[in-house]
Amino acid sequence: MQPIHAYGDDALGDHDTVELVRQLRAGEVSSSELVEASIARIAAVDERLGALAVDNYERARRTASAPPPGAFSGVPIVLKDNIDVEGLPTQHGTDSFVAPPSPANGDTARLFEALGTVTVGKTRLSEFGFSGACDHPRQGPVRNPWHSDHYAGASSSGAAALVAAGAVPMAHGNDGGGSIRIPAAVSGLVGMKPTRGRIPSDLQTRQMPVKIVSDGVLTRSVRDTAAFLRESERIYLDKSLPPVGDVTRPLDRRLRIAVVTEGIGRAATPEVRELTLKTAALLEGLGHDVEEVAPPVPDWFADQFLLYWSMLSMFLVRTGPRAHRGSWDPAQLDNLTLGLARHCERNLVKLPAAIAAMGLSKVSSARHYEKYDVTLTPTLATETPLVGHLDPTAPYEQVIDRLMDWVAFTPLQNATGDPAVSLPLATTAAGLPQGMQLCGGWGQEALLLALSLQLEQAQPWGRVGL
Secondary structure (H helix, E strand, O other): OOOOOOOOOOOHHHHOOOHHHHHHHHHHHHHHHHHHHHHHHHHHHHHHOOOOOEEOHHHHHHHOOOOOOOOOOOOOOEEEEOOOOOOEEEEOOOOOOOOEEEEOOOOOOOOHHHHHOEEEEOOOOOOOHOOOOOOOOOEEEEEOOEEEEEEEEEOOHHHHHHHHHOOOOEEEEEEEEOOOOOHHHHHHOEEOOOOOOOOOHHHHHHOOEEEEEEEEEEEEEEEHHHHHHHHHHHOOOOOOOOOOOOOOOOOOOOEEEEOEEOOOOOOOOHHHHHHHHHHHHHHHHHOOOOOOOOOOOOOOOHHHHHHHHHHHHHHHHHHHHHHHHOOOOOOHHHHHHHHHOOOOOOOHHHHHHHHHHHHHHHHHHHHHHHHEEEEEEEEOOOOOOOOOOOOOOOOOHHHHHHHHHHHOHHHHHHHHHEEEEEEEEEOOOOEEEEEEEEEEEOHHHHHHHHHHHHHHOOOOOOOOOO
């Protein structure tokens, strides 16, 4: 298959957000030109990618004529369809109810509005964000721009597909088990899950017993991710966290780096392990002290995280009739959602221990980062699967087993709340991006960004079509 992208000589070019902001401020381009280019590019690629949930074109054109003030004033973006955006439905990737237009922006959309961005649409996700691949019984999959026979990852897959294909320079995503890092890893992007509490989240996320979901962005450059965190911090500052600040220079000191190739109950494939060790050698060549270690994860973590995760599904299934009166249709739920809910119902007596275990994982992580500055892992244990591998109509037992085989390295940071970033530092023999994950201790985004800039400078990555 040919790569799918819309890069060209229009106003967007192949520029990242930081460069587009410079051009906007210099008067070299207008917000209206960028928005029209983004709309045209989405039209050119989305029939093949299936990334857009709903468009916001009419309002985006009006907004672009007089964009709101902010650090990214006038830059077109897309937001994921599990946060509230005024005037648009929040469908959460499901057919189990019909969402009305949201009466107001949620906290996350308000942040992007304060940054001055122009929302051109909302992106697709797996049902309620539970699967590692967006594959819908009615709408089909979100396909990978690098090779459309493969998934673009999830649940922020629509966001990743449109950024990788050049339709927008930056997109919102959120991450409850790897859903920023996973699509970044398989789509050749930068995807950082910030420390818990760093970025404001919508009410539903804040009400979780353990707040495993963090909001952030998917980008094509480290400096875009750094700029997003810097500017977000100027709008919303969690004083309990070390500030990120203005990270613009590559790291210039030696770090103690742990390398882990054994995931949560599952190991990386031989190819992915070899790619990870090559990244470790790159880090060593840059002057860092690198040591391969056993996973800093208790043996019980996988089962406990799965149970906590399944509790979220059970809650949605049980409260659906009340939350969506008049349109709730549980027959439309996919097998993964229903299977997770059943798993929790059968293990309710163990649920308090699972919630407690999420807190204990933070203690284990803190001990690990007393010895090491950063941990390198593959973002995913295998190459991104072919479309159909995680078919939502397949039996739950098949889907969950295949999912756990693939997503073995990302959930830990959702439990601990620590930051982690996936960088497009490796490529499989089949020519697909294979992200490498850098993990840090609580509040250490600045360190991860500086190290990421160092790696980006040492081993630059390309984009789809190059």
